[in-house]
Amino acid sequence: MTDDTSQPGSTPFTDDEHELIRRSAFGAIALVSRSDPGFFSMFKESMAGSKALQEAPEGVKALLSEGGFPTPPAGSPEEVEETLLADLGQTMRVLRAKAPSQAQAYRDVILAASDRVAAASDGVAAEEQQMIEKIRAALSDGIAGDPPVGDTAVDAPRHD
Numbered sequence: 656m657t658d659d660t661s662q663p664g665s666t667p668f669t670d671d672e673h674e675l676i677r678r679s680a681f682g683a684i685a686l687v688s689r690s691d692p693g694f695f696s697m698f699k700e701s702m703a704g705s706k707a708l709q710e711a712p713e714g715v716k717a718l719l720s721e722g723g724f725p726t727p728p729a730g731s732p733e734e735v736e737e738t739l740l741a742d743l744g745q746t747m748r749v750l751r752a753k754a755p756s757q758a759q760a761y762r763d764v765i766l767a768a769s770d771r772v773a774a775a776s777d778g779v780a781a782e783e784q785q786m787i788e789k790i791r792a793a794l795s796d797g798i799a800g801d802p803p804v805g806d807t808a809v810d811a812p813r814h815d
Contacts, residue, residue, distance in 0.1 A: 672749050676718050676761070678725035679746040680708060682739035683765050683790050685727065687772040691780040703775035707768035714757045715764045736789075743793035762794045 668676070684704035691700075708719055728738040743765070750758035769790050773783035 668749070668753060672753070673718070673721065674725055675742055675749065676746050677722065678727070679739065679742040680719055680761075680765055680768075681725055682727065682742060683769055684708075684772050686736060686739055686790065687769045687783055687786050689732070690782040690786040691773075691776070699775045700772040704768045704772040707771045708764065711764040712760050714754075715760050718754075718757065718761065740789055740793040743790060744796040747794055747796050765794060766791060 684701070688700040688704070709716070711719065728735050728742075730738065747758060747762065750761055766787070769787045770779075773779040773787060
């Protein structure tokens with residue numbers, strides 16, 4: 656069991672919950688990167704996503720730091736997308752239940768990382784923006800005050 660009682664109002668996560676939280680974060684980055692393929696693009700985007708996660712607030716970094724790289728889900732691209740989006744929603748439910756003070760920060764970090772991934776290689780492609788909107792919807796499961804879908808990355812310039 657992962658002890659995350661360093662934050663007020665939080666309770667320990669099970670190992671499975673901790674794996675879910677981490678898999679969701681790294682999975683969101685992969686989903687955006689995969690939306691606009693290309694070897695050099697994927698490399699730049701992966702670096703941008705990793706940097707965004709490294710710059711996360713301490714509470715979120717603690718959620719992401721333990722263990723190695725999470726095991727991605729298996730299946731077709733469509734099945735992987737469906738699984739990871741469902742994982743993001745489940746992660747938000749777990750965080751709201753066990754670490755409510757970290758739920759919004761986690762969500763903000765994942766959305767910022769997604770935006771940075773999309774903008775890392777020649778601006779934001781339409782496919783990347785669509786994926787960010789799906790991620791935003793998955794992360795918004797029951798959160799009031801969510802900004803309109805697509806309000807950030809779409810403004811980044813695209814250089815085709």
